[in-house]
Amino acid sequence: MKPTVFKRLKRDRIYLLLLAPVLLYYILFKYVPMFGIVISFKDYNLFKGVWASEWVGLKYYRWFLQNPDAWNIIRNTLLLGMYRFLFLYPTPIMLAVLFYLMRWKRYRRFVQTVSYMPFFMSQVVISSILIMLLSPSTGWINQMIKWLGVEPIYFLQKAEWFRTIYIASDIWQQVGFSTIIYLAALASIDPQLYEAARMDGAGRWKQTIHVTLPGIVPAMVIVFILQLGGILELSFDKAFLLGNVATLETSDIISTYVYRTGIIGGSYSYASAIDLSMAVISLILIYTANKVSRKVGETSLW
């Protein structure tokens, strides 16, 4: 017979006691702010606070949709997310295969170690280095451009360069560390498969196509789905640090716009209405991605 709820509560009392501070953390720092989004349906009043301000319904959602900037910001967020996915999904797979095919193990180990390092640098450090390297007067990259006989480019002042810089530096920062999941999949390929392929007369190229790549397809599928789900999760830090007034046309994404209008401008209700609209879309994407991943790969985030 199953013990009653009361008996189970009594049996688990120590565990529940240990769990209490953790639950308190989640309530205070995750769920109270989550319910704080009601502010987007209210007129935020400094003196009444989040909970007592007047209800205004969808007023701020209408404002946002009528704002001519709105579409530009949504488009920037979507485009940046999509380009990021397009370049950051395939590059680690290619690099992982190169690592795997490298025959000099010490050299491979060295390149792996070195390529993981940028992953641990802060966005402040990365953005600062970029600003320095891309400077039109003193930056090394512009020195090379001048050396080739071309006029220096004002990379960070030109809207058309923002996405390229953002994504190229993301690749630089993350490609190495993202190979780890693929390398683990590659390491678990059964050596007998290669044996069999060689018996059938497959050369190295054929072995790569018919044994190596199929070996990482499950990992590829899972990463594909999960990254697609997180497509709107762009780093506020980097867009904020690299963007400026001159490049707003492409660099202004949802999170930086929310920061500017909300925290700096003080339009709390308006800014959180925008944030919530995007968070709901993002939630649907992540939830669906995880469902699909569980079906396809029998693996999921949770």
Added chain:
Amino acid sequence: MVKRGQIRFFDIVNFLLLGFVAFASLFPFIHMASVVLSSPEHVIRNEVGLWPRGLQWDAIGAAIGDERLWIGYRNTLLYLVLGCCISMILTILGAYALSRKSLIFGKPVMLIIVFTIMFNGGMIPFYLVMKSYGLMDTIWAMVLPSAINTYNLIVMRTFFQGIPVEIEESGRIDGLSDFGLLPYIIIPLSKPVLMTVGLFYAVEIWNSFSAALLLLRDSNLFPLQLMIRNLVVVGQSGDVLETSVASGRTVVLESLKYALILLGSLPIIMVYPFIQKHFEQGALLGSVKG
């Protein structure tokens, strides 16, 4: 599992490609260090590439001479020590309780926790609620809101679940209570995962920037990352330059800014070789189903 044989054309290409990857990963740091250690006349003429020219230490001296950098270092270290302690205690407690298979309400609690990965209130409600708690301009603003990272909690819980029940049973026979199992059985057996999760927390706190941007106004509390941003990105380093020139140092702005960035990332660069295998393990643990 490639057959050993003669070196093929592909091996050469692969060698060069990976060489490029290694070079590209390291280049910004090497270039940065070279500019910092070069003398102003070479820096102004843009002659510095991979190797310092006219070796001198004035830029480092000027950066170290700036008080704000030290305030940043002090604050970040304080947040790091305090934050890691709080984060580890909460994460271990939560992971231990939730790793019990028959825990009452275990499933719904897990759902409540995991939901926070998918959805959050966003920047504005976060800011307003933290403000209403009175966290603005306190050291707790940098420690409490990010105390538990849900991924780390899941990783640790998964590891705890993998500890054989037989070992726990033998602990119980020796008279350990539900709570006693944690310090005497679970923690000693979980050193690798504790190390990994602890390091992830440490790097996260060291690198954190936007929490400080939102919740701190008092520059005496700014962490190192925010100081560096203000000095390099916003460009407050001009006055550092003036004071160092006044004190007889020959420094150009470019070297000074690079010196500040370098000092902001140096601790991670220096400990990285020793801890990178833990990070690798962590990335793999994270990909295991929670």
